[in-house]
Amino acid sequence: MTQTPRIAALIGAAVLAPPLLGVVAAPAHAAPAHPVISTAPAPPASVLATKKVSIKVQKQQRSYWCAPAAGRALLSRLISSGLPSQSKIAGYMGTKSSGTTGAGLRNGLRKALSTYGSGQYDVVALRPGSQNAFLTNIKAGVGSKKVALIYRVYFGYKPWGGQVNDKTGHFMVVRGYTTGSSPKVLWWDPWDNTYHTASLAKSWASVKKAGRHGHVASKA
Known part of the structure; x- marks a missing residue:
């Protein structure tokens, strides 16, 4: 199924x-x-209030394994035991030294869930067209489904810190958000296994700059 979750x-x-x-x-x-x-x-x-989910994290084991590492963290919300290795997930995703495609990421998640999970799952590609839609996706995933999301940014344009001219694609995990008039987004970066909090505006700017690519998996 490929229907994006709705949020009240x-x-x-x-x-x-x-x-x-x-x-x-x-x-x-x-x-x-x-x-x-x-x-x-x-x-x-x-x-x-802060709405977040707990994920099992592991620093990416190769320079181009951000998608397998991020995928593993996402899968930890859906697989209770026997979480596959980054190497196994990289194989499922068809990850190469040039990186992982969006289709490869989704196919890899589906393969891992069918092999290690139990039940039926939705693995959905997200393409929010606005900042509000971006936040709605996060609320639907973290707040309603209790799962994490994966979003693509450019390595040199992360939502925090200084920016450099590096347009290498990089997958990171959204694990939560804060409520209120100025919400923030809670990130996990597999590159150096670090947690970050960034404003909604900066988070959306980074996602938008990299093409508005996101992914989420949940129980069907």
């Missing part, structure tokens, strides 16, 4: 009424009464 719309927080001020008048010939102030409860502070 977020429900906005209710707006509380402003505080009310009321003064009780003093009776005739009586000493002035102190004002009685009645206030509505203060609106709760906006609470940001």
